[in-house]
Amino acid sequence: MSHDPACLASTMIPPLSAPLHGVATVPGDKSISHRAVLFAAMAEGTSHLAGVLDSDDVRSSMAAVRQLGAQVSLEKQPDGSLAGSVTGWGVAGPRKPEGAVDCGNSGTTARLLMGVLAPWDVPVEITGDESLSRRPMRRITAPLMKMGVRFLPEGRETLPLTVRGTHGLRALTYDAPMASAQLKTAVLLAGVYAKGTTTVNEPAPSRNHTELMLPEFGVSTTAANCTAGVTGPQGLAACEVHVPGDPSSAAFLVCAAVLKRDSAIQVENVSLNTARIGFTRTLERMGAEVSVQRTGAAGKEPFGTISVCYTANLHGCEVPAEKIASIVDEVPVLALVAAFARGVTVFREVGELRVKETDRLAAVVEGLAHLGVEAYIDGNDLYVEGQPGLAVPEGVTLDSKGDHRLAMTWALAGLTGNTPVCVENFDAVRISYPQFLEDIERLAR
Structure with missing residues (x-):
């Protein structure tokens, strides 16, 4: 990772040199x-x-x-x-x-x-x-x-x-x-x-x-x-x-492993609260190999291990409105995964993303367009037209708009892709997952 003088307040995210392997933990929820x-x-x-x-x-x-x-x-x-x-x-x-x-x-x-x-x-x-x-x-x-x-x-x-x-x-x-x-x-x-x-x-x-x-x-x-x-x-x-590990942070490691060829990881001691791990079910519907195993509880909060490995043949799916509350923070990174899947993925009734740290809905469409992916909003529904085998264009700059979830999402485009990606305002990751890059790079050693 390096700061690019040609792109103020930006960080250059190069592709990982190896698949992701091993066991990780994520910061507290x-x-x-x-x-x-x-x-x-x-x-x-x-x-x-x-x-x-x-x-x-x-x-x-x-x-x-x-x-x-x-x-x-x-x-x-x-x-x-x-x-x-x-x-x-x-x-x-x-x-x-x-x-x-x-x-x-x-x-x-x-x-x-x-x-x-x-x-x-x-x-x-x-x-x-x-x-x-x-x-x-x-x-x-x-x-x-x-x-x-x-x-x-x-x-x-x-x-x-x-x-x-x-x-x-x-x-x-x-x-x-x-x-x-x-x-x-x-x-x-x-x-x-x-x-x-x-x-x-x-x-x-x-x-x-x-x-x-x-x-x-x-x-x-x-x-x-x-x-x-x-x-x-x-x-x-x-x-x-x-406090158990944060599933919203775990989602970025999980999605990285789904996208990075030959990867296989486990994220341990992460909250398995059913209202928080909807992203695993969405990935399953897209064909990803992901599973959860409960190992204990902190008070009434269940925790355990999420296991995941690279999936070559992802396919689009529809995420119904009643499931969105359980993935609201993970929609951006799931939209990135959908960009690499065959067919169309639809996220129903995601208007709430307009009033997050930034307008995440517009930002996702804008960012995917820079990657050459067709995504659009119809009412409150987000559509992503996937491209199996998608190659990230060279020289792409993606703007996090100071939003930590977008910063990590666009970083994954570089980490799991074929060419470096410049992420503006990447330092926003401090809001929820300060050691995100270090954890990813450790899994790739």
Whole structure:
């Protein structure tokens, strides 16, 4: 890997010199790491956390709860993860911070904090970087306002926003307009302190880490397909949390092995939460040789091994709308795999990708076009017309647009292809998988 002076803030990604072989682990799950830090900050007592992802986004959550009065002592471990303790504010509640709470690029931090702050009559301004300040917040503020939370200035739908919670939160039954784990979590966290039962109903299943983790902190939850609830008021009590490997990070190693001739790898100790490993089922439908084996559980979170090997004859498939929530972060890299498959792959109802760190939907179409692949959007559906034996054109520059998932996706085009690829703003990988390139290169030795 090298920085190309001809392409500002870009990294040249050359093809791997050998197939991928051996065993890998990936950093701790980002979604679980955020929740472990935030829930521990809410809890009474000192929680002990291990396996926490050390990334820019998670550090935004750590900094935020510190500003609000939690004591965070998480130290870097030899494996690159963070471990240590978080002492929460418990029944005393968060303190009024000095200045705004800056969430950086982390939408999870900003949106979940709104639920964390909902039960407390403390004005807190939440802000973020330029990218985060363009992302929609009304999906979170709308249900919380129904519960009694105020957001200022009134009517504003993006950050910065000042949250003014209330001790008199009203329980709520909310029919969410989209499947969103962040929306669900924010409402449930507020519901922990509201009198009565708060329920969130969704049009499709979203990640259920909150429903699985809150009982570890002593808060009972109810969960079924497309619905989750909590009855308050309750309080969180300190506990121990071990964070398994992030399946969204594992997806990039898995897809690299599918595309790189003669590869065969295993990714161990990765979360096998069914709401998170939809990408393995999508790859199976495309003909890839991939399997999962459960080896244990961290609390209620199952973990295990994903095994995968190179697949020569991939074919297109259709991914129905109800499966998208389980692969929403993996659609870009799955679209890259689809580019090498025979026939058309269709991802139904992926409009949510327009409001991620960037417009991932438009970016995928643009990037695949640079690779000579026909991809287009029809309504909210993404179509990719695959080309078996696709050769990446020489001298291609692909723009991550500062989005970590796109940075790794376009890197795979270079790593598994026939010619170097220049990836603009590749450093965005720090958000979720800082050692991505090192892990790939180690498997190719």
